[in-house]
Amino acid sequence: MKNFKLTVEYDGSRYSGWQRQGNTNNTIQHKFEEILFKMLGVKTEIFASGRTDSGVHAKGQVFNFKCETTLTEIEIKLYINKYLPEDIRVLSVESVDMRFHSRLSVKSKTYQYRMFNGSKCPVFERKYVTCVNETPDIEIMKKGAEKLVGKFDFKGFSTKTFKKSTFREIYDICINAEGDFINITITGNGFLYNMVRIITGTLYELGTGKRDLSSIDEILEKCDRSLAGITMPPQGLCLLKVDY
Amino acid sequence: MKNFKLTVEYDGSRYSGWQRQGNTNNTIQHKFEEILFKMLGVKTEIFASGRTDSGVHAKGQVFNFKCETTLTEIEIKLYINKYLPEDIRVLSVESVDMRFHSRLSVKSKTYQYRMFNGSKCPVFERKYVTCVNETPDIEIMKKGAEKLVGKFDFKGFSTKTFKKSTFREIYDICINAEGDFINITITGNGFLYNMVRIITGTLYELGTGKRDLSSIDEILEKCDRSLAGITMPPQGLCLLKVDY
Structure with missing residues (x-):
């Protein structure tokens, strides 16, 4: 099992915020989870540093997810960026300690x-x-x-x-x-x-x-x-x- | 008669370029001439420093027009900006010598x-x-x-x-x-x-x-x-x- 930390930017203009919600798929979290499902073949939950509201932007949002994979950090970055729309982008992917949690570890x-x-x-x-x-x-x-x-x-x-x-x-x-x-x-x-x-x-x-x-x-x-x-x-x- | 020099910026993404064309009103020149007609009550031609192509942006395009008006420079700026869409903006309006021509006077x-x-x-x-x-x-x-x-x-x-x-x-x-x-x-x-x-x-x-x-x-x-x-x-x- 590996733990990956991703730093991402997005233009929040056309999204209903970060967090996956029951009644809409129009969230940034949903975009990432869709692509991770395609990439890994299993449903994978992601944990962000916190939500951003509908219409709010990010230049350095952070989330992490755990998975079994042989993909390298750079391969993950390229794969996700390839499928993301033009208003969301992965800036970096790092393999981190299993104890790292994007919200709980925030300083x-x-x-x-x-x-x-x-x-x-x-x-x-x-x-x-x-x-x-x-x-x-x-x-x-x-x-x-x-x-x-x-x-x-x-x-x-x-x-x-x-x-x-x-x-x-x-x-x-x-x-x-x-x-x-x-x-x-x-x-x-x-x-x-x-x-x-x-x-x-x-x-x-x-x-x-x-x-x-x-x-x-x-x-x-x-x-x-x-x-x-x-x-x-x-x-x-x-x-x-x-x-x- | 007065001669006004305007400096403007625009996001060219959704326009068919600067110049007014026979088959489309989707030009930046047309947007300005429409507003000047509303403001002055007479058709008024504007002269730009040059055309910009479809999709090209500007942070300092210049055009001029001549008219009879009692409006001040600041009134003209506010009036035009009020009616422009959000992807076009007047940065400045100056009253200039009658001989000034936005294209012919370019250095x-x-x-x-x-x-x-x-x-x-x-x-x-x-x-x-x-x-x-x-x-x-x-x-x-x-x-x-x-x-x-x-x-x-x-x-x-x-x-x-x-x-x-x-x-x-x-x-x-x-x-x-x-x-x-x-x-x-x-x-x-x-x-x-x-x-x-x-x-x-x-x-x-x-x-x-x-x-x-x-x-x-x-x-x-x-x-x-x-x-x-x-x-x-x-x-x-x-x-x-x-x-x-």
């Missing part, structure tokens, strides 16, 4: 949210940024971001209710403006459902004067979703990398 | 051709690069490119026959490799039909050992299209900028 994950603040979305980036109407104050957004770095109960920044712990640790939030683009890059040990998009929406509202700094503390204290900002649209979000 | 134009040499096209660049099978020798390509810099009759590098002069001057060809990408950036005072794509095809054949350096001299001497390389596909080509 940190990095997401980036991209906004564009101009009169019309740039043509070559149009599917990978979210256009916003107002120019936020980056310095105030940075101050808000500082308050979110650390280990907190982030339940107020998620749209799901959970039985498990909603404590997560954010290691870093980097906000930078390049021309009319605003990039928010967030690294943490894990993220709740919609957490990055709600953090981004909250920081945007802060930067555009729709809320003040103390509201960030309040969301963290009261863990109340209704106090946080809007859930930003999926197309501006990209899973950049997963570290182990 | 130089810069095109870039992008190739990717890897097992599968990168997801986020897939519509803007051409995937090639072999890794060319960049140093030999550079030597071939040097021979093309200068003023020559480039008839052998075009697929059309011309009544007018086929002499053009290439000022610079820059070839660089970034990972599996190969970028060829060409600046000249003008280009014949398909010229950049045929130059790229010829240099690629040179770099992959399918022809030798002396063949470049021969094409320039004999002006024979059949001696030159393939016409590379349009999607890797982009009009970067036009200088006046």
Whole structure:
């Protein structure tokens, strides 16, 4: 038995997210499992570092699967890439220790949210940024971001209710403006459902004067979703990398 | 009467090129003229720096038009951008001297051709690069490119026959490799039909050992299209900028 770790990129625009779901085959996970079945002749389940929502992109998603095979890493990469559609690609295949698990072994994950603040979305980036109407104050957004770095109960920044712990640790939030683009890059040990998009929406509202700094503390204290900002649209979000 | 110079970008993937044609409205020129008619109430012809072929992109195409209007530059930009589809965008509008003509006043134009040499096209660049099978020798390509810099009759590098002069001057060809990408950036005072794509095809054949350096001299001497390389596909080509 071998354990393979794959790093992949995808344009999430036309998919119903990462995870295989009962009512649709239009998921990225399904695309991979279909090809693995063809390649290995047996149904093979894959385990990702986490789900990405419908419309969210990835430049460094990671999953693993276990199988009996004589195929080499490079052969697996070529085989899968040959059958994948043009909006999904395998970047690397590594043979790893049997104990490696793409989700359970995660040390940190990095997401980036991209906004564009101009009169019309740039043509070559149009599917990978979210256009916003107002120019936020980056310095105030940075101050808000500082308050979110650390280990907190982030339940107020998620749209799901959970039985498990909603404590997560954010290691870093980097906000930078390049021309009319605003990039928010967030690294943490894990993220709740919609957490990055709600953090981004909250920081945007802060930067555009729709809320003040103390509201960030309040969301963290009261863990109340209704106090946080809007859930930003999926197309501006990209899973950049997963570290182990 | 005023003369406006517009700089625009577009993803050429779904268009039949720049130029308005008798049998199709699916051109970028047509999109602009439709909106100008709506904006000005009169049919208004626009003049581009040159055509781009079906499927070719632009990050800095320039056109101009003359009209009577009280609209300001910024109003014109906002109006046109509002009605353009998401794959075409106005970058700037300038009021210019009445003698300015987007094609006749050109000092130089810069095109870039992008190739990717890897097992599968990168997801986020897939519509803007051409995937090639072999890794060319960049140093030999550079030597071939040097021979093309200068003023020559480039008839052998075009697929059309011309009544007018086929002499053009290439000022610079820059070839660089970034990972599996190969970028060829060409600046000249003008280009014949398909010229950049045929130059790229010829240099690629040179770099992959399918022809030798002396063949470049021969094409320039004999002006024979059949001696030159393939016409590379349009999607890797982009009009970067036009200088006046």
